Amino acid sequence: MSFKGPRWQLERACRLHREFRDIALVIQCEGLPLTKLLADLAARLAGVPLDGGKRVLRASTGTLVRMWYVWDGAGRKATSLIPNHRAPAHVRHMPAELCAEIQRIASDRSGGRDMHANGIDGATIRKQLAKKWQAGESLPGVGTWREFWARTQPGAPLPPVAPDFPWSTKTVVRKMGSKAVRIMGNVGRAKAAKHLPHMQRDYSKLRKCEYFTLDDARADLVAIDELTGRVVDVLLYLFMEVASRQIIGFLCKPKNNIRAEDVDELVAHSLQTDGFGVGIGYASHIWFERGTVACSEAAQAVLEAGSEGAIKVHRTGMDGGTRWIGAARDKSSGHANGKAVIESFVRNLHRRLIHLPGQRGNTYANQPANLGVGEASVKDPSKRNVDGTVKAEAERLAQFKLTAMAAGTACDLKLPLLTISSLQREIAATLKSHNTDRGHGMQGFHSITEAEVGPGVWRQVSL
Numbered sequence: 046m047s048f049k050g051p052r053w054q055l056e057r058a059c060r061l062h063r064e065f066r067d068i069a070l071v072i073q074c075e076g077l078p079l080t081k082l083l084a085d086l087a088a089r090l091a092g093v094p095l096d097g098g099k100r101v102l103r104a105s106t107g108t109l110v111r112m113w114y115v116w117d118g119a120g121r122k123a124t125s126l127i128p129n130h131r132a133p134a135h136v137r138h139m140p141a142e143l144c145a146e147i148q149r150i151a152s153d154r155s156g157g158r159d160m161h162a163n164g165i166d167g168a169t170i171r172k173q174l175a176k177k178w179q180a181g182e183s184l185p186g187v188g189t190w191r192e193f194w195a196r197t198q199p200g201a202p203l204p205p206v207a208p209d210f211p212w213s214t215k216t217v218v219r220k221m222g223s224k225a226v227r228i229m230g231n232v233g234r235a236k237a238a239k240h241l242p243h244m245q246r247d248y249s250k251l252r253k254c255e256y257f258t259l260d261d262a263r264a265d266l267v268a269i270d271e272l273t274g275r276v277v278d279v280l281l282y283l284f285m286e287v288a289s290r291q292i293i294g295f296l297c298k299p300k301n302n303i304r305a306e307d308v309d310e311l312v313a314h315s316l317q318t319d320g321f322g323v324g325i326g327y328a329s330h331i332w333f334e335r336g337t338v339a340c341s342e343a344a345q346a347v348l349e350a351g352s353e354g355a356i357k358v359h360r361t362g363m364d365g366g367t368r369w370i371g372a373a374r375d376k377s378s379g380h381a382n383g384k385a386v387i388e389s390f391v392r393n394l395h396r397r398l399i400h401l402p403g404q405r406g407n408t409y410a411n412q413p414a415n416l417g418v419g420e421a422s423v424k425d426p427s428k429r430n431v432d433g434t435v436k437a438e439a440e441r442l443a444q445f446k447l448t449a450m451a452a453g454t455a456c457d458l459k460l461p462l463l464t465i466s467s468l469q470r471e472i473a474a475t476l477k478s479h480n481t482d483r484g485h486g487m488q489g490f491h492s493i494t495e496a497e498v499g500p501g502v503w504r505q506v507s508l
Contacts, residue, residue, distance in 0.1 A: 053096040054127055060093070060102070061109075062123035065116055083109040139212060140186025144220045147174075151221040152229075167218035174217075175210035248386065251288035253500050257315075258332040258384055259284050259308075262391040263300065266403040267418055267436070268468045269460060270299050274443035276403075276418065276436045279468060281394075282308065284315045285387045291480045292390070297469040309344040316356075326500075333360045334384060397475045403435070403462045435461055 068082045084106045093102040104112075112126060119125035150170050174184060183189050188196075190207045221227065225240035248256075264279040282296035282303055294315030296307055312331070331348075333340065340348075345358040361384075395407070405412040412418060417434025439462045449456035463471070495503045 050127065051096070053100045056095045057102055058123050058126035060090070061104075061112065061126050062116070064090070065113060065121070068113075069121070079113065080106070080110065083113060139216065139220060142186030143174075143184060146185045147217055147220045148222045148226065151227045167221055168214050170221065171210065171212070171214045171217045174212075178210045179207045181207070248287060252327060253288050253497060254286060254329050255327060256287040256330050256332070257284065257293075258287055258387050259311075260334055260384060260387045260391065261303070262394075264297075264398070264468075265395045265405060265407055266398065266401055266468075267405055267416070267462065268403060269439055269443045269462050269464045271443075271464050271466060274440060274447045276439055276462060277465075278405075278418075279465065281391075281472070282311065283387060283391070283394075284311055285390065287386055290386070290390065292476045295472065295476060297465065297472055299465065305341040305344075308340045312340055312344065312348070328354065329356050331356065331358050332384070333358065394472075394475065394479075397479070398471065401463060401468070401471060 064086055068079070068086065071077055071082060072079060087104055087106045087109055090102050090104055094100070095102055116122070116125050147170055150173060177184060178190050181189050181191070183192075187193055191203060193211070194201070194203060194208070223240070225237045228240060229237035259282065261280055261282045264281055266279065267276050268279050269275070270277045278300040280296075280298060280300045280303055282298075283292055284294040285291070286293050294311050296303060296311055298307070340358065348356045348358060403416075405416055405418050413435075415434055417436035439460055442458050442460055446456045446458050446460075494505065496506045498504045
C-alpha cells in the first residue's frame with residue numbers, strides 16, 4: 046500500500062486493524078458485546094507510542110465504535126481507518142469555465158483605485174459568486190444550484206433552498222491567478238512586469254560605443270519660446286553612450302515640436318563624437334523606444350547600409366492593445382525595455398537643474414501656486430493668464446520684447462523665466478559637467494592621465 050500521509054496515521058490504522066480483527070473473532074466465537082470489547086480496547090491502547098514516541102495513540106470508546114462501523118462497512122480493510130480529509134470530487138475539481146470567470150472578476154477595472162491596481166480579493170469574488178448561486182443564476186461551467194445538485198447528488202431530493210456555495214474562499218484565491226496576471230488585466234503589461242521573472246543586465250562587459258540608447262523626457266521646468274513669446278513645457282531628447290554613461294548629444298525644444306528629422310540630425314551629429322568609428326571589430330547598437338519619436342525608416346536604412354552592418358538600429362515594443370475579449374482597446378505607450386540606465390539619469394538631470402527658474406515639479410500638484418502653468422486647460426478664457434502669475438508676467442514681457450525687436454528697437458529686458466535657448470545652454474553645461482566628472486568614489490581614482498578617445502585609441506590628457 047502506497048501512503049503519503051504522516052507515519053503515525055499509518056501505524057494507528059495498522060494497529061486498530063489488527064485489534065478489530067481479533068475483536069471480530071472474539072464476537073464470532075464467544076458472542077461478547079461489541080461495546081464492552083471496544084471499551085476494554087480503549088483502555089488498553091491509551092498512551093501507546095506512535096512514530097517512535099513522537100505521538101501517543103488516543104481513542105475513546107465512542108471514537109472506536111465509529112471507526113469500527115467504518116471499518117466493517119468498507120470490507121474490513123486497514124485503509125478505511127486512515128483519515129480522509131479530502132473534499133468530494135465535485136468540490137475538489139472546479140470547472141475550467143468557472144476558473145476563467147474568477148480570473149475575469151479578479152481583473153475587473155470597474156472598482157476603486159486599490160481594486161484597479163491589485164484586483165479584487167478572493168473573499169469579495171466568492172461573495173459575488175455565492176450571491177448569484179443563491180439567486181438561482183447560472184454560473185459558467187456549473188449551471189444553477191439545482192442543476193449542480195441533480196448532477197452531483199443523483200437520486201437525492203432537491204432541498205427547498207439553495208445549499209452553501211460549494212467552493213471555499215481559499216479555493217477561489219487559488220484559482221484567481223498570480224498577482225502579475227491580475228495586474229496585467231487591470232493596468233497592463235508594464236505594471237505587471239515587475240511581478241514577472243526578469244533578466245538582470247550587466248553593463249560592466251560593454252565595450253566602448255557598443256550600445257547607445259535614446260529617450261525623451263519632459264523637463265521639470267517651463268521656459269519661454271522665443272518664436273511665439275509663450276511659456277511652454279520643454280521636452281528633452283537625450284542620446285547616451287551606455288558603457289561610459291556619457292550623454293553625447295541632446296535636443297531641447299518645446300513640447301510636441303520634436304520631429305523625426307530632428308532625431309535624424311541628433312543621431313548623425315552624435316555619432317561624430319570621439320569614440321565612435323566603423324571597422325572596430327564589433328557592431329554598435331542604437332536602441333530607440335517606440336513610444337517616443339524615433340529616427341525615420343529612411344535614416345535607419347542609411348545608417349545600417351552605409352556602415353555595412355557596423356550600426357544596427359533597434360526599436361522596443363509597445364504596451365497596449367486589448368486586455369480581454371470585448372474590452373476597450375488601451376492607449377498605446379512605449380515599453381522601456383532595458384532602458385533603466387537612461388531613465389535613472391533623467392531623474393538625476395532634473396535634480397541638477399532644480400536651481401533654475403520656472404520649476405513646475407514632476408506633477409501638477411507639486412508646482413508652485415504662483416507659476417500659473419496649466420491654465421490653458423481652463424474652459425473659461427477670462428480665467429486664463431491670471432495677473433500676478435509668473436507665466437502671465439513672463440509672456441507679457443516676452444511679447445513686448447518681440448514687438449520691439451520687430452520694429453527694429455533694441456530691447457534688453459530681464460525675463461523672469463529662461464528662454465529655450467538659455468535653457469539649452471544651461472543643460473549643455475550640466476551635461477558637460479556630468480561627462481567630465483571624475484571625482485566620485487565609484488570611479489576608484491582621483492586623476493586621469495590618459496583617455497580612451499576611440500576603441501583602443503588612448504590620448505594623453507591634462508586636467
